[in-house]
Amino acid sequence: MKPIPGLVKHNQRIAMRHGGGGRAMRTLIEEVFMRGADDIPVDGVGLSAMDDGAAIRIGDQYLIVTTDSHVIHPLFFPGGDIGMLSIAGTVNDLSMMGATQLLGLTCGVILEEGLERDILERVQASMQATCREVGVPILTGDTKVMGKGEIDSLVINTTGVALTKRIVRDNGLQVGDRIIVTGTVGDHGLAVMALRNKLELEGDLRSDVAPLFDLVQKVLAAGGDSVVAMKDPTRGGVASALHEMAGKAGVGILISEQAVPVSEAARAAGELLGIDPLHVANEGKALIGVRPEAADRVLAALKAHPLGRNAAIIGTAIAEPKGKLVLDTGFGKRLLAEPEGEPLPRIC
Amino acid sequence: MKPGEQLKFRDPVRAKALTTRLEELVKEIGRDPISVMHVCGSHEQAIARFGLRTAFPLKLDVVMGPGCPVCITDVPEVDEAVALALQGVRVCTYGDMVRVPGTVKSLADVRGDGANIEVVYGIDQAVELARKSTEEIVFFATGFETTAVATAAALLNDPPKNFSVLSAHKYIPPVMEIVTEMPGSRIEGFLAAGHAAIITGSGVFEAFVNTHKVPVVVAGFEPLDILAALVKLVELVRDQKPEVVNMFPRCVTHEGNKVAQEQLWKVFTPTGGRWRGIAHVPNGNLRLREEWAAFDTRKRFNIDVSRLWDYAPPKLLGQCICGEIMSGSKSPKHCALFGKECLPENPVGACMVSSEGTCRIWHQYGGHLDLRGIS
Amino acid sequence: MCLGVPGKVMSVDGLVAVVDFWGVQKQVSLHIVDEPVVPGDYILNHVGYAIRKIPQEEIAETLAMYDELLDGKPEDLMRQDVESEVGASRERPS
Numbered sequence: 159m160k161p162i163p164g165l166v167k168h169n170q171r172i173a174m175r176h177g178g179g180g181r182a183m184r185t186l187i188e189e190v191f192m193r194g195a196d197d198i199p200v201d202g203v204g205l206s207a208m209d210d211g212a213a214i215r216i217g218d219q220y221l222i223v224t225t226d227s228h229v230i231h232p233l234f235f236p237g238g239d240i241g242m243l244s245i246a247g248t249v250n251d252l253s254m255m256g257a258t259q260l261l262g263l264t265c266g267v268i269l270e271e272g273l274e275r276d277i278l279e280r281v282q283a284s285m286q287a288t289c290r291e292v293g294v295p296i297l298t299g300d301t302k303v304m305g306k307g308e309i310d311s312l313v314i315n316t317t318g319v320a321l322t323k324r325i326v327r328d329n330g331l332q333v334g335d336r337i338i339v340t341g342t343v344g345d346h347g348l349a350v351m352a353l354r355n356k357l358e359l360e361g362d363l364r365s366d367v368a369p370l371f372d373l374v375q376k377v378l379a380a381g382g383d384s385v386v387a388m389k390d391p392t393r394g395g396v397a398s399a400l401h402e403m404a405g406k407a408g409v410g411i412l413i414s415e416q417a418v419p420v421s422e423a424a425r426a427a428g429e430l431l432g433i434d435p436l437h438v439a440n441e442g443k444a445l446i447g448v449r450p451e452a453a454d455r456v457l458a459a460l461k462a463h464p465l466g467r468n469a470a471i472i473g474t475a476i477a478e479p480k481g482k483l484v485l486d487t488g489f490g491k492r493l494l495a496e497p498e499g500e501p502l503p504r505i506c
Numbered sequence: 507m508k509p510g511e512q513l514k515f516r517d518p519v520r521a522k523a524l525t526t527r528l529e530e531l532v533k534e535i536g537r538d539p540i541s542v543m544h545v546c547g548s549h550e551q552a553i554a555r556f557g558l559r560t561a562f563p564l565k566l567d568v569v570m571g572p573g574c575p576v577c578i579t580d581v582p583e584v585d586e587a588v589a590l591a592l593q594g595v596r597v598c599t600y601g602d603m604v605r606v607p608g609t610v611k612s613l614a615d616v617r618g619d620g621a622n623i624e625v626v627y628g629i630d631q632a633v634e635l636a637r638k639s640t641e642e643i644v645f646f647a648t649g650f651e652t653t654a655v656a657t658a659a660a661l662l663n664d665p666p667k668n669f670s671v672l673s674a675h676k677y678i679p680p681v682m683e684i685v686t687e688m689p690g691s692r693i694e695g696f697l698a699a700g701h702a703a704i705i706t707g708s709g710v711f712e713a714f715v716n717t718h719k720v721p722v723v724v725a726g727f728e729p730l731d732i733l734a735a736l737v738k739l740v741e742l743v744r745d746q747k748p749e750v751v752n753m754f755p756r757c758v759t760h761e762g763n764k765v766a767q768e769q770l771w772k773v774f775t776p777t778g779g780r781w782r783g784i785a786h787v788p789n790g791n792l793r794l795r796e797e798w799a800a801f802d803t804r805k806r807f808n809i810d811v812s813r814l815w816d817y818a819p820p821k822l823l824g825q826c827i828c829g830e831i832m833s834g835s836k837s838p839k840h841c842a843l844f845g846k847e848c849l850p851e852n853p854v855g856a857c858m859v860s861s862e863g864t865c866r867i868w869h870q871y872g873g874h875l876d877l878r879g880i881s
Numbered sequence: 882m883c884l885g886v887p888g889k890v891m892s893v894d895g896l897v898a899v900v901d902f903w904g905v906q907k908q909v910s911l912h913i914v915d916e917p918v919v920p921g922d923y924i925l926n927h928v929g930y931a932i933r934k935i936p937q938e939e940i941a942e943t944l945a946m947y948d949e950l951l952d953g954k955p956e957d958l959m960r961q962d963v964e965s966e967v968g969a970s971r972e973r974p975s
Contacts, residue, residue, distance in 0.1 A: 175615060362905070412881075426902040486557070493877070523953070655932065763913065
């Protein structure tokens with residue numbers, strides 16, 4: 159049957175789901191940005207790996223590079239703001255690659271004409287405070303202004319560079335490996351969604367945005383070579399990140415739903431909105447794949463850290479079904495789907 | 507219900523006992539398959555979410571009926587909302603509706619083209635927007651009677667003049683007759699939607715049961731609610747007792763919510779209309795009564811949907827077998843469009859639209875994957 | 882078909898209630914609920930409207946009704962004893 163002209167036409171525009179962190183975004187990257195990208199050889203990890211960042215071998219070390227553009231509406235939300243997010247997000251991507259020494263960040267901002275200077279100063283103060291907390295400097299930056307309405311108030315791009323002797327990829331899982339999550343899931347996505355949809359929820363729903371570098375150092379110290387895979391479950395949430403980890407490693411993952419830590423507030427907001435906390439973004443959590451013998455050791459190290467006290471072993475890599483997530487709910491089992499596009503509140 | 511109280515209905519030990527009982531009953535009847543249907547998206551959601559399908563007996567077929575109001579919102583209704591949005595009217599709607607395709611476009615698509623689409627949690631948010639503004643605000647109202655009562659209440663509560671409702675509300679009871687009367691229907695019993703029955707009362711199903719001699723069990727949405735209701739329903743099938751049994755008495759009464767019913771019928775009147783992928787359902791659509799013309803988007807605007815069509819509407823809909831899939835007589839593998847012209851990103855029929863639609867689930871997971879053996 | 886979420890009424894002002902859903906509070910309209918609602922009651926929310934007041938005693942009665950479905954077998958009674966013990970000792974992680 160011939161393609162349908164109308165349907166093809168609207169598919170050629172970028173839609174919100176292309177930025178949702180799920181399959182639509184990955185397909186777009188593969189179809190547009192990856193074309194020809196394999197032609198440039200990299201000793202380390204390049205674009206085609208679609209990992210959290212890149213790694214380039216320099217002598218007996220790797221230079222890790224990662225970049226992230228931050229847009230969020232509203233700029234200030236319970237638990238954080240775009241400034242904190244822009245530093246933590248990039249630091250976390252470096253950390254997920256196994257970085258042991260942070261070298262520095264760059265910061266490019268694009269501002270909307272008419273933005274209040276006070277807002278910019280508050281964002282900058284927040285960036286600075288987060289940098290200080292992590293112990294990483296901003297090395298260089300760039301500022302641009304666009305006309306009113308041409309951009310939504312403020313966009314921040316940060317690039318990070320770091321060093322490590324051993325890269326941790328997101329594809330290192332083997333059958334039998336345990337999956338650990340470093341804390342409660344879904345807090346950031348649900349907090350922002352509640353605010354954005356003007357749900358007027360009051361209570362303890364807060365973003366979890368936090369830099370994870372220090373926590374990851376404790377994990378690497380406790381687990382060593384047994385830490386085989388790491389990924390931060392940002393857009394698309396735990397479901398999307400674990401799909402990627404399973405797909406790249408050619409394993410399945412069996413998850414125990416009752417073991418997944420969810421804060422009461424996120425659980426409540428999820429129930430109200432009909433959204434699974436496993437499907438929404440986290441900004442201060444990591445998923446860590448460890449060899450089974452090291453799982454308890456790594457878990458203990460996490461629990462001793464303030465950002466890891468709710469850490470839990472939530473799953474195990476299994477041989478079949480490859481590339482899929484099986485969720486044991488306690489009542490039965492189901493496949494955990496990868497979210498498509500931005501999650502929206504449901505009525506049914 | 508306190509969180510703890512709700513968790514009582516999520517008790518895996520009781521659930522295990524109920525599934526064992528269900529298994530025994532099905533064995534006792536001794537033929538296969540026994541087909542029952544739920545007519546509720548939230549039942550499917552709960553069944554899927556808690557992985558209950560792997561706990562059901564293999565010979566018990568729990569068919570997902572036309573119970574998702576998003577799936578069965580008809581294409582021309584989506585087109586109306588899309589056309590209005592393209593005319594420059596601000597359209598508010600529930601999050602579920604944004605990605606549902608019309609003839610050529612969804613609301614999400616036209617948002618990409620610059621149309622003003624607002625996702626709201628409830629109709630009150632849309633009314634509030636209208637109050638704070640002078641521009642026209644249209645609320646694209648979808649959902650069954652449970653959701654329609656909220657629309658009715660908002661209209662009865664003196665909304666501003668620049669607010670109007672584009673009603674695509676549906677009324678459940680008539681569609682059960684349609685499904686039962688479909689040629690080849692094997693449905694031996696229904697699980698009725700507990701939340702809709704809160705409004706209408708369990709008594710609303712008695713006429714249907716008397717006419718069609720098929721049992722109906724009103725069920726809640728926690729895992730134990732669903733399992734217990736299935737046990738009851740299979741018992742009724744075994745005993746050949748066509749009755750209405752209310753297994754959700756903590757929320758549903760025989761008469762229903764009279765206050766809500768009064769408001770509902772003050773504002774809406776049932777009319778016949780198509781349900782996407784199913785059929786024309788007599789009295790299946792809820793439209794605003796004549797007295798509410800001032801707030802009826804269809805009376806207020808000249809909605810020209812034909813200007814959406816930059817080509818003749820596809821003939822594909824004619825080949826879609828969602829109706830048969832939802833009536834339980836066919837599966838996606840019988841459909842010529844499945845996985846080819848009909849995909850999650852370009853759904854043709856109702857079953858591919860909803861995340862819990864049969865075709866969508868099949869497409870995502872490569873058919874019916876048996877997870878029972880995984881440990 | 883319709884997402885319904887139970888919550889506890891914290892305060893009532895005319896036809897608007899503030900309802901607590903496990904630590905998250907939200908305003909809910911009382912326009913269509915058919916019984917008087919006071920603080921401490923439990924209601925079922927759908928799209929910002931309370932559609933039903935949930936009587937507390939019904940919860941225990943519903944559970945008893947479900948257990949009746951399992952009745953008539955001695956091992957079921959034993960199983961229920963085990964259930965309630967297991968149930969009582971099970972706490973959800975926060």
